[in-house]
Amino acid sequence: MDLIFGDPRWLYHPVRLIGHLISGTERIIRNCLPANKTGERIGGGILVLVVVTVSTGVPAVILSVAYKYFWQLGLALESFWCYQILATKSLKVESDRVYIALKDKGLEAGRKAVSMIVGRDTQNLTEEGVTKAAVETVAENTSDGVIAPLFYMLIGGAVLGFTYKAINTMDSMVGYKNDKYQWFGTAAAKLDDVVNFIPARVSAVLMILAAYLTGMDGKNAACIFRRDRFNHKSPNSAQTEAVMAGALDVQLAGDAWYFGKLHKKPTIGDPVREMELLDIRRSHKLLYGTAMLGLILGIILRILVL
Template structure:
């Protein structure tokens, strides 16, 4: 396996072992800062019309991608020129920071621990840190459902998609994906402020996630059989409900998760005080329980490991032949 493949494998295991160290600067925070700065500049530069905001959004995408890629490209170029081992080490560090399996588990388990130890108000506060919807009036069932949905969706966005991009193009491809995905999470809203300005970012994110979301769903279905969950029902619900979302990608892994756990996910939710009507995903065979949060995480981790094993096998074969 060549240098980029070794770096990805090392980065994957570092992520599983340690998650995001809070004492280190994280590149996604830098991308977020860049998006905020560019948005301010572009909103002043372009007219506040539909066409002006759409043009500003296109320049946002181009500018953020370019300025996201320049620093890691320069650092990797320097590191590999100094020594191959240093280059692998730097690229492994980037891969480690761009994957989020351990952090997704840790942050979602904070909701679980809050509900178990401190009750519903603490659970609402904990889940507000990882979801975009309004959480102050959620029931315990609503808090658990929001957490499980986040684990399901981010299995693709936070782990499988960046892993696949880095498998194809190294850490720089991972930075490219993260730039677009972070823009979508910050400006890709269907509201008055971002309907036109965030459209380019949202559409590009849909395109980039189209294949990874479906591969993640297939891998998650397979992982059901490794974790003792209902793989046949996961596949049934996936085929039926995989498009029950405004995004063409978000329901892919949510449908598998709903079927695997035998619960109903999605449905109506409030965002910024506005009710958004949504289709449900899965069947209400039983009430979702707090214990479904660790079950969802076991499925996410197993899916991530299957993906890494598949990538390592394919890259190893390509290197040999």
């Protein structure tokens, strides 16, 4: 269903509800607690507790009632929610909009398109910078948007899938090291690091295999993964970015601007060749290859467990 339908804009997505829950809860907490280091750290912890509890509890109760009184409805609803939790096609579609904008409308359109899928400042990016940002997003979200949700749904169905999406969405909304979220976002960021630790590494291994299977530079992907997988402040983000850089024979990461401030970052990969626009579409090959391998692995594990 995910590969066929993606996330059509007319269909209200449950992650938007989680986003509203995060924003509303943050607003209440900030009005109740002092705006200092201790108060914000406590508030961030309360935010995590509330959002995870609600995001897990609500679908758990709904599915429990549905399965109890009409199991076919429960199965249909859980299947639909699992489809919505995955983001394979939407990741491809959103990053492909960057490719189309750059190719057909020029740099300004490309900057605007990539600003919809990244957190960095995009107004001064070059064409190479826009392309790099899109490719990095595909690399990171192959884990966050596909393999990690699949991993948790494999264990606990849609309920645990929503738990993961709540944590990941919190990190994307408050897990910044800036003046506003330096302390408030600590709990969400740390929890996101924990829940993504295993999926990020599984994603990287699957992506290396996908590089070989899709005719890309699998050998270099494995080499750069071993060398550069920790070239990021997050213990997880560079895992798949390193594989992507190696498979494409390009250099990713490096310094970037966030909220008007330059953040110094190490590079990932070697500039065997310059990045080009088609690298966005090449990254889609790794995205889909990794997703298919993740699905096959999940089916095998379920068969073995059952």
